Amino acid sequence: MSLLQVRDLNIFFRTQSGSINIVNNLNFDIEEATVFGLAGESGSGKSLTALAIMGILPPNIYAEGTVNFKGTNLLTLSPEAIRDLRGREISMIFQEPMTSLNPVLKVGHQIREVITTHLKVTKKEADKITLGLMRAVKIPAPEIRMKEYPHQMSGGMRQRIMMAMAIACSPSLLIADEPTTALDVTIQAQLLELLRDLRQQKNMAVLLITHDLGVIAENAEKVAIMYAGRLVELADVHTLFEEPRHPYTIGLLRCLPRGKGTPLKPIPGTVPKPNHLPPGCKFSDRCGFAIPECKTKEPALRKIKDGHLARCIRAEEIEQYKVA
Ligand SMILES: Nc1ncnc2c1ncn2[C@@H]1O[C@H](COP(=O)(O)OP(=O)(O)OP(=O)(O)O)[C@@H](O)[C@H]1O
Ligand SMILES: [Mg+2]
Structure with a gap:
């Protein structure tokens, strides 16, 4: 059985005039100790x-559906039970660590708090584990830096503190939501390398969320592409890059730098708002490969081959579009 099974996950936004569906019928599995990439433009529903x-x-x-983690549906757990799992079995790092770190507590204290919440250890033991974690995330002079406040650290160092907190209890699943987007490219590369090392050492599965397919290519084994709250393509990383079957995926791939002199081709238009989705295929109004049928009936996510799904009625003809 997979570590995480997401089944018919729907997410709704409550308004005075009723609920708006933001994330629609998601289904995917994350296997133990693997990296699953979730990609798509801003507003596609990745963070939710x-x-x-x-x-x-x-x-x-609010969410409906099931999220089975080690066989337990997380969506029906009591608040206490899910709080106990969080940090211990599943943890998360966010794009901007400043918003998730407490500005008035020293970083060492914040790491130690995660340890003492979940593990039965003395204060001295917790300090020792804290130092070990700071070393594991390669923070220089951890004895000194553990006494600093978040604002005294650079963005990259703060993200390392977040990582130390996230891995403190050796969770089975780490969710990394745009963990490096706010940082410059050198720091980004260092942090992704650190994430790869930690994942191997700790044998963690990672849900890696990003809008950057380059990051996915280097880090993930399986990839899901999300558009307007829906999965539009799902495949192993090699297949997705070599044989994409959805025009949106191809559009994202065309946005990747492809060497000197090759111009980037942004996808025209923007992701529609959840309350203004077009009828039919949600991508049809931006799709250069759409035919009239695409505008009337929403296609199902269907099997192209084992382990490869795409939500496009023209998936089999896509070579023509790729060349164009
Ligand atoms: N608190 C909220 N209240 C209402 N709508 C929200 C809220 N948070 C997100 N949304 C809407 O839900 C949709 C999905 O948002 P989400 O943050 O999951 O996107 P995302 O894929 O993570 O985008 P990004 O790449 O910008 O982080 C967007 O249309 C957004 O406007
Ligand atoms: Mg987001």
């Missing part, structure tokens, strides 16, 4: 999916 798995959706948003 992560927050639903973690049980930390904002009050005006």
